Amino acid sequence: MLPNENAAGVRPSPIFWAVVALTVVGAWLTTSSAVDTGVGIFVFVAAGWVLSLILHEFSHAYVAWKGGDHSVEAKGYLSLDPRLYADPLTSLFLPLLLVAMGGLGLPGGAVWIDRAALRSPRRASAVSLAGPAANVVFAVLCVAPLSAGLVTFERWPVLAVALSFLGFLQITAFIINMLPIPGLDGFGALEPFLPSSVLQAIEPVRRYSMLLLFFGLWFVQPLNDAFWTVVLEVVELFDIDPSLAIEGFRLFRFWER
Numbered sequence: 001m002l003p004n005e006n007a008a009g010v011r012p013s014p015i016f017w018a019v020v021a022l023t024v025v026g027a028w029l030t031t032s033s034a035v036d037t038g039v040g041i042f043v044f045v046a047a048g049w050v051l052s053l054i055l056h057e058f059s060h061a062y063v064a065w066k067g068g069d070h071s072v073e074a075k076g077y078l079s080l081d082p083r084l085y086a087d088p089l090t091s092l093f094l095p096l097l098l099v100a101m102g103g104l105g106l107p108g109g110a111v112w113i114d115r116a117a118l119r120s121p122r123r124a125s126a127v128s129l130a131g132p133a134a135n136v137v138f139a140v141l142c143v144a145p146l147s148a149g150l151v152t153f154e155r156w157p158v159l160a161v162a163l164s165f166l167g168f169l170q171i172t173a174f175i176i177n178m179l180p181i182p183g184l185d186g187f188g189a190l191e192p193f194l195p196s197s198v199l200q201a202i203e204p205v206r207r208y209s210m211l212l213l214f215f216g217l218w219f220v221q222p223l224n225d226a227f228w229t230v231v232l233e234v235v236e237l238f239d240i241d242p243s244l245a246i247e248g249f250r251l252f253r254f255w256e257r
Contacts, residue, residue, distance in 0.1 A: 009073045009078055010062070010078045010079075010080075011078070011079055012079065012080045013079045013080055013081035015081050015082060015083065016054060016079070016080035016081065016082075019047055019050055019051050019054065019082070020051060022043065022047040023044065023047040023048045023051050025043065025047075026040065026041075026042075026043035026044025026045070026046075026047050026048065026162075027044050027159060027162070029043055029044065030044055030156070030158040030159040030162050031156050031158065031159055036254060037158050037251055037254075038251045038252065038253070038254020038255075039254055040158060040162070041158060041161065041162045041165070041248060041251045041252050041254070042252055042254055044159075044162045044166070045162055045165055045166050045169070045248070045252055048142075048166045049166065049169060050082065051138075052134070052135060052138045052166075052169075052170060052173070053082065053085075054080050054082050054085070055080075055134045055138065056131040056132075056134045056135060056173075057077070057082075057085040057110070057111050057131065058077065058078070058080050058134075059130040059131050059133065059134040060111050060113065060127055060128070060130050060131045061077035061078055061111045061113075062078065062130070063123075063126050063127045063130040064111070064113045064114075064118065064127045065078065067118045067119055067120075067123035067124070067126065067127060068117050068118050068119040068123065069113055069114045069115070069117040069118055069127075070117070071114050071117065072111065072113065075111075075112070077111050085110065085111055113127055115127075115192075121192035121193055122192075124188075124191075124192040125188075125189045125190070125192050125193070127188075128185040128186075128187075128188030128189040128191075129185065129189050131177060131185050132173075132174045132177045132178050132185050132186075135170045135171075135173045135174040135177070136170070136174055138167075138170045139167045139170035139171055139174070139238055139240075140238070142163045142164075142166050142167030142170065143163070143167050143238050143239055143240055145163060146160060146163055146164065146239070146240075147239050151163060153244070158251075160244060161244050161245075161247050161248040161251060162248055164240050164241055164244035164245040164247075164248050165244070165245045165247075165248025165249055165252060166248075167238065167240050167245070168231075168235060168240055168242075168245035168248070168249075171231060171234050171235050171238060171240070172231055174234075175227070175230060175231055175234060176213075179213070181209050181210075181213055182202060182205075182206040182209040183206070183209050183210045184209075184210075184213075
């Protein structure tokens with residue numbers, strides 16, 4: 001549920017509602033026998049993933065507004081318009097490409113927060129944690145119909161697989177974002193409490209941190225194994241069937257069949 005619009009000028013943009021509508025259409029497509037299975041899953045998961053990116057960045061902005069940075073409203077961040085969060089290429093296309101390549105939910109856009117306006121280090125930390133929290137909520141929303149028996153594999157197998165894969169992506173996004181690496185929300189949550197000497201020591205490698213992370217996850221096998229071990233353990237906590245998520249990823253790549 002969106003926050004009270006009167007509280008912070010939250011006025012969802014037409015583009016946000018268009019993404020919501022496309023996600024709903026994608027869910028319907030997964031239940032239609034007239035549409036290719038892979039195409040239905042692709043539309044639902046791609047639109048749902050973009051929706052989660054929007055809510056992730058909106059959560060940062062809304063908590064920042066509550067924490068004292070009212071500039072986020074003037075910047076349009078409370079409109080849930082994905083065009084305002086960052087460059088469409090790096091914020092939407094690249095994350096979608098990485099989902100298609102490796103079934104990995106990587107960070108997308110970014111909202112620019114005036115951290116000097118935030119009332120305390122705890123508020124600044126909460127701003128960073130708000131985005132990953134949105135991914136957790138989104139994962140729960142994906143799993144809830146499955147856990148409640150509203151969507152079953154026997155009745156709607158394609159939708160069950162699609163929900164499992166989309167929930168799986170939210171978990172990977174949460175875990176990656178919570179890593180204490182500069183550029184990620186996990187580090188952002190710690191940064192307000194770190195001494196200046198530590199921040200100065202980190203500064204020379206800050207710009208390369210994300211590149212090193214991507215390289216490690218793709219090409220350093222022990223790191224890759226450790227990451228996916230953690231992901232699978234967390235996925236089980238959310239009652240997501242890994243086999244359904246893997247099948248969702250396979251069908252999502254409909255162009256390979």
